[in-house]
Amino acid sequence: MAEATPTAAPNRANYWLRIEGMTCAGCVNRVGQALESVSGAARAEVNLTTQTARVDALHLPDPQLLVEAVRRVGYEATLLGEPTAGASRTEDRGTATVLRPQRQAIVLALGMGLPVIAIDLLEHTLTGLTPGARFWPRVLQLLLTLLLLRSPAAAPMLVSGLRAALWRVGTMDLLISLGVVTAVLSSALGLFMHHGTAFMHLHAAAMILIFINVGRYLEARARHRTADAVAALMRKIPRTARRVVGERTEEVPLEDVAVGDMLRVVTDEDLPTDGEVVGGVGSVDESMITGESVPVDKEGGDAVSAGTRLASGILTIRASTTGMDTTVARMIRAVQEAQAGRTQMQRLADAVAGVFVPIVVVIAVVTFVGWLLFGGAGGAATGLRSAIAVLVIACPCALGLATPTAVLVATGQAALRGILVRDAAALEAAGRVEVVVLDKTGTLTTGQFGVREMVTAEAAGVTAEQVLRLAASAEQYSTHPLARALVDRARAAGLALNEPHGYEQRTGLGVRAVLDGRQVLVGSAPHLKEAGVDLASLRDAVRRMQSEGRTVVLVAAEGLAMGAIALSDTIRPGASQAVGELKAMGLATAMVTGDQAATAAAVAAAAGIEQVVAQVTPQGKVDRIRAMQAAGRRVAMVGDGTNDAPALAAADAGFAFAAGTEVANAAAHVSLVGSELRLVPLAFRIARQSVRIIKQNLFWAFFYNVVAIP
Template sequence: MPITGMHCANCALTIERTLRRKVPGVVEAAVNLATERATVRYRPGQATRADLIAAIEWAGYGVVQPAASDSRFDAEQAARQAEIRRQTRALAVGLLFTGFLFLIAHNWLFLFLTVYGFTSLDNWVYPWWVNFVLWGLATPVLLYTGRDYYTGAYKSLRNRTANMDVLVALGASVAYGYSVVVTVGLLHAPTYFETAATIVTLIKVGKLLEARARGKTSAALKALIGLQARTARVERDGAEVDVPIEAVQVGDTVIVRPGEKIPVDGIVIAGQSAVDESMLTGESMPVDKTVGDEVIGATLNREGRLKIEAVRVGEETALAQIVRLVERAQGSKAPIQAQADRIAAIFVPAVIAIALLTFLGWLAGGATFTTALVRLVAVLVIACPCALGLATPTAIVVGMGKGAGQGILFRNSAALEQAHRLDTVVLDKTGTLTRAEPAVTEILLAPDAPPAGETRILQLAASAERASEHPLAQAIVAAAQARGVPLHEPSDFRAIAGQGVSAQVDGHSVLLGNRRLMDEAGVPVDGLEGAARALQARARTTMWVALDGRAVAVIGLADTVKPGAAEAVSALRAMGLEVAMLTGDNRATAEAIAAEVGITRVLAEVLPGDKAAAIAALQAEGCTVAMVGDGINDAPALAQADVGIAIGTGTEVARGTAGVTLLGG
C-alpha cells in the first residue's frame, strides 16, 4: 500500500507498530520510507484491507487509493506531485519571511538605510518595536512552513513514540517561545526568532529535495506498466472487436497482427511468426512461434498474423509478475536499514535527555539562563538527522560531480555510499557485455558454390533481405554495406513467417532462412551440415542460402562482444572483485561469450524473477552485490542488488530502477 505523510524512519516504525497492535490478524508489517510503501501480510478471516487503512489513518498517515478510472501508479504519481507542490509553497513562504528576519535581526536593513542616507550611525537606536516585527515575521514560518513538523510531532507523541519531527518542533518552539518572552518584556536578552525560522526553513529545503527524489521512485514501475498494450483484438460472436485490455478474459481468442504488441500471455492456436522477446529475456534474436507455442504479453509480434488463446491476464501475466518483483525489491529493507530503524526508536528520547542535561549542566556551571537555553536548542537541532543532512551534501555533491565527469551518474547518495563496500559484480550479457544486435561472423561455402564465392553470395543474400525488417536480415544487409558490396533490387519478394524469405535477384531464385525452410522447399543440404554444426557449436545463429534450388552457403550470426569488455572484466578482477555473468540466453552462447571476456562463473537461461532471486541468494551469503544490466528483464535484479548499475544506452526502465547509470554504455 502506498503511504503518504511519512517524514523519517520513526514514521515508518510508528505505522508498523500500529498495524501490529491495532489490527488482529496482522502477521507481518514492513514499511519502507524510501518507497513510501507498506507491505502487510494478514489473515483474511481476521482483518480486511479497510481495517489496515483505518489503522494507518488513525496513526495520522494516509493511504493512496486510486479512483476507478486511474491506475494505482497514476494515483501515486498524482499524490506525490500534489505533495511536491505543497512543499514548494511552504518553502517559498519560509524563504521569504526568513529572509526579512535576517535582514532586520542582523541589522542588514539598518546598514542598507545608512548607505542610502536614510539614517546614520550617530543617531541609531535599536527601536523597541523591532522585536514585534520579528515576532510577526517568524510566526507564519512556524505555523505554515513548519506545520508538518508540529502535526508530525503530535502524531508521534499520540502514538507514544518520538520521531525527528519532535526534535525539530521542540528546537524551533523553544527558540520561538523564549523570544516571545523577551519581546513582551519578561526578560532582557537577545531574541532568537530568526533561529526558529531558520531551523524550519532549512530543514524544509531538505524535505522538498527528498519529496522530489521519492517522486522518481515509481518512474521505473510506471514505465514497465506502460509496456502493456492498452487494447486487444478479440473474437466475440464471430467478429473481431477491439476491447480494453482489462476486458480480456482467460480463454478469449486474441488476434495479433504483424508489428503489434501481444496483449496477454497465451498459446498460439493459429499462425506463424517471429516474436521479439527482448523485453522478457533481454536477447536480441527474435523467437519463432508456431501453433502450440507460448507467447508472453508485451512482447512484439514482428512478422505473421497470430491467433492466441489467452491463458494469463491482468495481474497474472509475466509483465505483472516483473512489476511485483521490482516493487518487492525496492520495498525490501536491507539489514543495515533494519538496524537503523532500531536505533531511531531510542534516538529521539536520548537526544531530548541529553539536551536537558546540557541545559542543567550549563546552569550548574554558572552560565546565564539565556546561554544555557541556547545550548539546549543547539543540541536539539544539531542532533536532528535532517540538520545533519544539510551538513553532509557537500561531500556527496563532490563525489557525484567527480563521477559525472567520468560518465558515471549516481541517482542517489545511497548508491555512492554502498559502492565502496562491493565485493561481487554480476554482469548481464546482452547489451552489457555485447552490442545487443546480431552481426555476420562467418560465411561458410558449399564445395560446389558459385565461382564468385563469398562476396557474390553475400550480395545475393543481402539483396533478397533488403525488404525484410527482421533483425537477422538487417544484419546481413549491414554486412554487405560494410564491405562495399553493391545491392540489387529484389522482385517477387515473399516473407515466410518463422522461416525466412524468398526472392528473385539478378536472375537467380534466392531462398534464405532456417533449416526448416530448406527442408520444406526440398533443398538438399548435405554438403553444409558439418559447417552448420560447427557454427552452432560456437553459439552462432545459422542462416541457410540456396540459389536456384541448391544450398550454397550457411551464414553465421551472433551478438558480438563490445570493445573493451574483456579489459573491463580484467580490471574488476584485479580490484579483488568476484565477477559473474547472469543471462537469459542459452548456456552454449553464454559460455562462449564468457570465455571471450574472461568470466568463469556463468548463470544461463535465467528468467527475470530468477535473476532477482540469484542476487538475493548472493546477498544471503554475505556478499555485497552490484548488478550491471540494460534491459527491462534486468529491472528486478537491479532493484534487488545493493548497487544497481544501468548501461546508459539501455532501456528507460533499467535506468529508472538502478542507482547508477554509466553514460558511455
C-alpha cells in the same frame, strides 16, 4: 475505502494500506513494527516510494485494527483494495508533479527565512546602539517567522510533530517542532519582556526550516524517481485488447478481458495478456523477458507473454492469465519489493532515530530543571535559554546534511564522467559491493548482430562475397535484425545489391526472391529443406557454428546450396578491460543471461568471466542474486534490458546503460551515459571514496551533537 480481499488460502489475506506522513527510513521502520504488532499480522512490507504497506495476515478479526495501529505511532492510514494493473496506471504521476509542493516549500522557506537571518546578522549595522532601536526589526523578524510557520514550509512538520506528541511517539518532526516552536516562543518572550538578545533564536528557527526543506526535497526527488521503474513497466501493458467474438473482433478495456478469452494481435502491437497461440504465425520481440533482440517465432501451441511486442505476423491467442498475474505484472511486483528494502546504514539510521529524539528531549528537560533548582535568581531564564539551545543545536541539521553534502559532491563528480547516481543509498551500496553480475546482450555485447564467418559449398563454385551479395540482396527490405546485419556487412564491403523480384517473406523461416532471374532462398535449414535443397555439404560447418553460439543463415540459388553465414552479437569494446579492472579491485564477476549456454560461454570467454549462468528467466536472475545475498555477499547487477529490471532492483546496486530501456534505467540505482563498460569500475571507485566521506561526515555530525549539547 475498500477492504482487501484474500489472495491465498481462505484464512490468509493480504491487506493494502495507503500511509500518509512517512518521510524517511525511520518512518518505514516504525510503521512496519506497528503493523506487525497487530494480532494476526504475519508480515508487513512498507514501501516509502509508493507510500503504501502490504500486510500478510492470518485470522485478522478486523482490518481496521491495522489502521488504528498506524495511527498510534503518529501516521495516517487508509485501507485499500488489492492493486490492479489499471489502478496502478491511473495512479502514475510524473516526478515533477509530485515534487511541486516540495519546491514551493523551499521557495517559501528561503523567501521568508533568509530575511530573518539577514536582519539578525545586520541588526547592529541597521540600528546602531540607540536604546530601543532594535525593537521594530525584531518585530519584523517575528512576523516573518510566524508567516513561515503557517506556510507549507513548516506547517506540515508542526502538524506531524503535534500528532507524534499526542501519540507519545518520538519522531524527527517532533524534535524539529519542539526546537522551532520553543525558539519562536522564547524570542517573543524576550522581545516583549525586554530580555535583550539572550532569548532571541528566530534566526535559528529560520535556518532549521531552510535546511530541513532542502534536505527533504532532495530525498523526495530521489525517492519518487524510483517509482519511474514501475510506471515504465506499466506502459508495456496496452490499455485495450482486441477480443474475438465469432467472426468479428471488438476492442475492449483490458480490465474486461477474462481468462479463456480469444484475443487478436497484429504486427507492432504489444500483447495484452499471457496466453497460448491458437491461430496464425508471427515473430514476437521478447527482449523485455529474455533480453535477446532477435524476435522469436510463434505458432499454434506456443506460449506468449503480456508486454512483449509482435514484430511481424498476426496471432490469435487464448488468455491464460490477466491483471496482476501476468508476466509483466510479476516483474512489476519484483521491482516494488526490491525497492522496499533498506541498506545497512539505513537500518543504523533507523535505530539512532528511535532513541535520538527522546534522549534530546530528556536532556533539554534536565537542563532546564537543573538551572531552575540550582541556578539562583536568574536560573529560570538561564535554564530556559539553555534548554532551547539544546533543542535547537540537537535538531538533525548536521545529521541530515552529513550524507546529502557528500552525495552532492560525489554525484557531481560522477556525472561529469557520465555516471548518474540516484541517491545516497546507491552510493553506499555500490561502495560495499563484493560481486558484480553482468547481463550479456546489450551489456557485455552491443546487442547488434554482425557477420562473423562465411562458408561456401564446394559444389556451388562461388566466393564468400557472392554468397553475401545474394543474401543481402534478397533481405535488403526486411526489418529483421539478422537481415539488417547482412545488408550492413555487404554495403560495408562495397557490394552492389540487386533488386529482388517476387519477394516473399515466411515468418520464422526466411525469404524467397528472384535475383537476376534466379530463385534465391535465404533463411533457416527447414526453409531450404522444404524447397528440396540438399544441405549435406554444409552440415558440419553449420554444426560447428551453432556450437560456438552463433546464428546461422543459409543461402541457396536455383535449388543448390550456396553457403552459410554465421552471425553473432558484437562484444562491447573495452569489455575485457573493464572486467579486468573489476577483478583488480577485488570484485568477483559473473554473467547471468537468458541466452543459450553456448552463446553465453563464448561471450564470457571473450570478456574474461569464468562464472556463467545461462537460460534463466528474469525471475531466475533475481533468485540468483538473492541466493548470493543470502550467502552474505553484496551484489551489483549490470544490465540494460527490460528483462533485467527486477534483478537491477533486487541487487544491492543496479547499473544500467542510459541508452538501454526506460524500464532498466528506472529500476537501476546508477545510469551509465555513453554505454561504455569502463564506467562500471570507475563508478565503484567513486562509490568507495564517497562511502568513506559519508562515514567521516556522520562521525563529525554525531561528534558535534555530543559535544555541543552539554
